[in-house]
Amino acid sequence: xxxxxxDTAVRTGPFTRLFIYGILLVFALFYLMPLFVVIAxxxxxxxxxxxxxxxxxPVVWTLEPWRQAWSVAQIGVEPTGLKPxxxxxxxxxxxxxxxxxxxxxxxxxxxxKWSFRGxxxxxxxxxxxxxxxxxxxxxPMATVLGKLGLAGSIxxxxxxxxxxxxxxxxxYFRNYYASFPTELVRxxxxxxxxxxxxxxxxxxxxxxxxxxxxxxxxxxNIWNDFLFGASFGGQTQPMTVALNNLVQxxxxxxxxxxxxxxxILAALPTLVVYIVAGRxxxxxxxxxxxxx
Amino acid sequence: MANHSSGADFRTRLQxxxxxxVLSPSLAAMLVFVYGxxxxxxxxxxxxxxxxxxxxxxxxxxxxxxxxxxxxxxxxVNLFIFASLYIIICTVIGLMLAIFLDQKIRGEGFLRPIxxxxxxxxxxxxxxxxxxxxxxxxxxENSMHLWGWTSFQFNWIKDRDMAIYTVVIAAVWQTxxxxxxxxxxxxxxxxxxxxKAAQIDGASNFSLYRRIVIxxxxxxxxxxxxxxxxxxxxxxxxxxxxxxxxPGRATELPATFMYSYTFTRNSMGIGAASAVIxxxxxxxxxxxxxxxxxxxxx
Numbered sequence: 001x002x003x004x005x006x007d008t009a010v011r012t013g014p015f016t017r018l019f020i021y022g023i024l025l026v027f028a029l030f031y032l033m034p035l036f037v038v039i040a041x042x043x044x045x046x047x048x049x050x051x052x053x054x055x056x057x058p059v060v061w062t063l064e065p066w067r068q069a070w071s072v073a074q075i076g077v078e079p080t081g082l083k084p085x086x087x088x089x090x091x092x093x094x095x096x097x098x099x100x101x102x103x104x105x106x107x108x109x110x111x112x113k114w115s116f117r118g119x120x121x122x123x124x125x126x127x128x129x130x131x132x133x134x135x136x137x138x139x140p141m142a143t144v145l146g147k148l149g150l151a152g153s154i155x156x157x158x159x160x161x162x163x164x165x166x167x168x169x170x171x172y173f174r175n176y177y178a179s180f181p182t183e184l185v186r187x188x189x190x191x192x193x194x195x196x197x198x199x200x201x202x203x204x205x206x207x208x209x210x211x212x213x214x215x216x217x218x219x220x221n222i223w224n225d226f227l228f229g230a231s232f233g234g235q236t237q238p239m240t241v242a243l244n245n246l247v248q249x250x251x252x253x254x255x256x257x258x259x260x261x262x263x264i265l266a267a268l269p270t271l272v273v274y275i276v277a278g279r280x281x282x283x284x285x286x287x288x289x290x291x292x
Numbered sequence: 293m294a295n296h297s298s299g300a301d302f303r304t305r306l307q308x309x310x311x312x313x314v315l316s317p318s319l320a321a322m323l324v325f326v327y328g329x330x331x332x333x334x335x336x337x338x339x340x341x342x343x344x345x346x347x348x349x350x351x352x353x354x355x356x357x358x359x360x361x362x363x364x365x366x367x368x369v370n371l372f373i374f375a376s377l378y379i380i381i382c383t384v385i386g387l388m389l390a391i392f393l394d395q396k397i398r399g400e401g402f403l404r405p406i407x408x409x410x411x412x413x414x415x416x417x418x419x420x421x422x423x424x425x426x427x428x429x430x431x432x433e434n435s436m437h438l439w440g441w442t443s444f445q446f447n448w449i450k451d452r453d454m455a456i457y458t459v460v461i462a463a464v465w466q467t468x469x470x471x472x473x474x475x476x477x478x479x480x481x482x483x484x485x486x487x488k489a490a491q492i493d494g495a496s497n498f499s500l501y502r503r504i505v506i507x508x509x510x511x512x513x514x515x516x517x518x519x520x521x522x523x524x525x526x527x528x529x530x531x532x533x534x535x536x537x538x539p540g541r542a543t544e545l546p547a548t549f550m551y552s553y554t555f556t557r558n559s560m561g562i563g564a565a566s567a568v569i570x571x572x573x574x575x576x577x578x579x580x581x582x583x584x585x586x587x588x589x590x
Contacts, residue, residue, distance in 0.1 A: 007396045008505075009484040010497055020392045027389060028406045031469060034421040035409075041424075054425070055435045106314050114311035122319060124586055129326040131578050133526045135550040135567040137329040139336060139560060143345065163325040166318050195310040224414035226529040231555075240416040244533055247420050256424055267417045274412035278405055 042066060042260035049256045065257035069265055073258050074249065075242050082262055085242035089223060089269075091154050092238055096161035097218045103162070104169020104214055105207065109199055111170070112177040113185045123174065130167035134227055137164075145232055152234015160232060161222045168221075169214050176210040177203065212280045220270050239266045330571065337568045341560035354565040363541055364566065367549040370456050374545065375524035377460045378467075382520055383513070385464065386471025391501065393472070394479045404476075407469035415466065419533025422462040423449070452542040455535055459527075459543055462534055467523065471516050478512035479505070518581045525574050546570050 012020070041049055042065050044058040052059075071081035107126075111119050141160065142151070150156030180203070188198050229238040237245075243266045247259045340350045358364050389407060393400055410418065425431045428447040436444035448454035482505060490500055528547035535543040537552075546566055554563025 008394045008479065008482075009487045009491070010395065010500060011491070012395055012497065016497075017395070020395055020397070024389065024392055024397065024403055027385070028403055031406050031410060031465065034418075034425060034465065037425055038421050049430055053435050053438045054430055054432075103318050107318050110311040110315045116312065120586065122315070124582065125327065126318075126322060127582055127586070128575075128578065129322055131522050131574060132326065132330070133547065133567070133570040133574055135528075135547055136333050136571045137325065138551075138567070139345065139554060139564060140329040140332040141325070163321050166321065167326075170318070194307055195314070220412055224416075226414065226416050226532065230532075240414050240529070243420065244416050247423070247533070248536065256430060259420060259424070263417045263420045267413050270412045270414070271409065274409060275405075278408070278412075 038260045038263055041257055042069075042264055044257055046253070046255055046257050065255070065261040066265075068255070068258045069246070069261035073246055073255070073262070074251075075245050076249075082239065082242050082246070082265055085237055085239050086265065088154065088233075088236050089239040092157045092161070092236075093219060093222045096158045096165065096222050097215055099158070099162045100165035100169045100218055101211065101214050103166050104171075105173045105204075105211070106199070107166070107170040108173025108175075108177045109203055111174050112180070113182060113198075113203075114195070123170075126167045126170050129164070130171060134164065138227075138231055142231065151232060152236060154236050156232055157228060157236070157238070160228050161225065164228075165218050165222065169218060172210055172214045172217070173207075176207070180206065209280065212277060216273055216277055216280060219273060223270050333564050334568055336560060337564035339561055341564065343558040343560065345560065350561070354561040358562050358565045358569075361562075363544060364546075364549060366541055367544045367546045367566075370543060371525065371545050373456055374459055374463075374527070375521060377457070378463050378524050379517060379520045381460065381464045382468045382471045383516055385468040386516065387475050387506075387509075389468075389472040390475035390479055391505075393476060404473075407472055409469075410466045411470045413466065415527075415529035416533045418462055418466050419530050422458070422465070423534050426458050426461070449535065450539060452539050455539060455542045459530060459534055463524075463527065463530055466530075467520065471520070474516050474519075475509060475512050478509045482508050514581065518577060521577045522574050525570055525577075 037054055040057055041054060043061050043063070044052075045060055045062055045064070048056075048059060069082055071083050072079060073081050075082065075085065111123055145151040145156045145160075148156070148159075150159060184202060185198055188202055193201070223238075224240060225238070226240040226244065229241045230244075233241055243262050246262050336345055337354055338349050338351060339346050340348050340353075393403065397403070426446070426449040428434065428445075428450060431446075433444060433446045436446075449458045486504060486508075487500065490504055495503070526547060527545055528551070531537055531543055531545055531548050537544045537548050547570065550563050550566045550570065553559045553566065
């Protein structure tokens with residue numbers, strides 16, 4: 001990886017360095033400001049937002065907006081809070097990530113170690129499929145999910161996310177396995193090891209880093225998806241759609257503090273993953289999308 | 293099996309087929325759900341589909357109607373404004389932060405995750421946060437008033453002419469850190485000996501970057517452009533959460549146009565035509581790039 005290399009050899013004077021630190025700090029504040037606003041205001045009573053300063057810390061600290069957002073707030077027509085939708089997202093994201101990662105690993109293994117005529121074309125088609133605007137598949141997908149009886153269900157959403165997640169997971173594993181010595185695979189074949197045995201005994205034990213990367217990438221994308229959830233979620237909407245319904249609801253008083261608490265609840269899983277394994281996440285993004 | 297040798301033969305032939313069998317479900321899924329669906333949507337764009345798909349062909353009528361709709365033009369012009377500003381500003385900020393972070397900065401390990409964390413968030417979360425921050429009633433404008441700057445005005449999000457720029461602000465906030473990481477990876481890949489040699493020749497820091505470093509970052513510029521451009525064309529969630537396409541229709545983009553024409557205005561043919569144009573835009577950006585990437589690798 002290039003990013004593990006040395007800093008630049010360019011020398012800078014004290015005045016320039018002060019300027020650089022200043023700019024870097026200003027941007028750090030720019031990126032942190034919304035996080036501060038969201039957290040601070042989720043811990044205030046509503047009156048402190050409508051009658052006070054959004055940029056200020058709470059005077060009275062309260063967890064009530066969090067409780068409201070989680071289990072009381074009106075989402076659509078039901079006053080259920082975000083809890084059931086959080087559960088929907090979990091039930092959708094876990095199988096979708098697992099299936100697309102397993103398929104991506106097997107595809108990457110086939111495309112690099114068992115190459116055959118036409119495999120480049122197949123990979124090219126898979127690669128392009130990563131970048132299509134999903135509007136182009138919405139109409140037929142709605143029809144097909146209806147025909148399969150999967151419209152508005154968790155299995156339907158899992159199917160959609162697996163199908164459109166395979167491209168990226170295959171891309172990651174293919175790039176990773178491409179640098180793994182093919183001679184080792186050849187040697188194992190001569191020793192009589194079969195397709196799955198080689199995968200299980202030789203490829204999988206070295207796949208740790210790329211599995212982490214793919215799981216984080218798929219988890220983030222699928223958890224954060226809105227378009228598919230809104231189009232095909234029906235009664236089993238994921239967290240992002242529920243948060244949007246909460247914030248956009250036009251009835252009653254706008255409970256900004258509850259909206260902010262809801263936004264944190266929707267962001268928490270991906271943020272936690274990012275904080276715990278962020279370094280792999282970044283490296284994965286670089287490996288998958290940039291070869292600079 | 294009749295005898296031992298044909299059994300072994302069967303096994304080797306099976307071994308030859310297993311890789312293809314393993315790949316085939318993904319291949320089938322891709323051919324049906326990606327390319328089959330694309331073909332079907334292209335087909336629908338030539339039919340008189342309204343609320344449900346119809347199979348009566350009407351030629352290019354939907355495309356003619358589409359380009360005569362003022363709301364489609366609004367969406368296209370908005371995309372042009374949004375995409376150019378989004379790409380330029382993200383690139384400038386990303387490049388600047390990457391160059392600055394590359395100067396042996398103390399606390400780089402602390403700053404980098406701060407720049408990057410917005411990438412992990414959903415556009416719905418980003419949109420929700422910025423919607424209230426930019427709201428003149430409770431957000432920045434109100435804060436400035438309370439801090440004593442009573443003439444301060446910042447109501448772009450409520451202003452038809454300015455609302456699209458608030459989308460740029462939120463989108464730049466979300467992705468510029470990621471662009472920084474791309475440039476930083478590029479910078480760390482540059483051989484320091486080249487820089488040292490140029491310094492011995494007496495080049496100033498500014499000309500060093502302008503003449504040597506930035507040209508060497510060409511691949512990173514290209515990747516950043518392609519990724520940002522395709523994200524811009526696909527932008528949907530952020531609009532929904534931040535402005536809902538409003539005020540009025542002032543911040544509609546092709547993605548929101550497609551959705552509302554197809555699913556709420558019962559003009560599926562026109563919706564399909566707009567989706568085809570979105571796909572063609574992305575294909576025009578991606579195909580040369582992917583082609584070059586694939587060729588380079590082999």
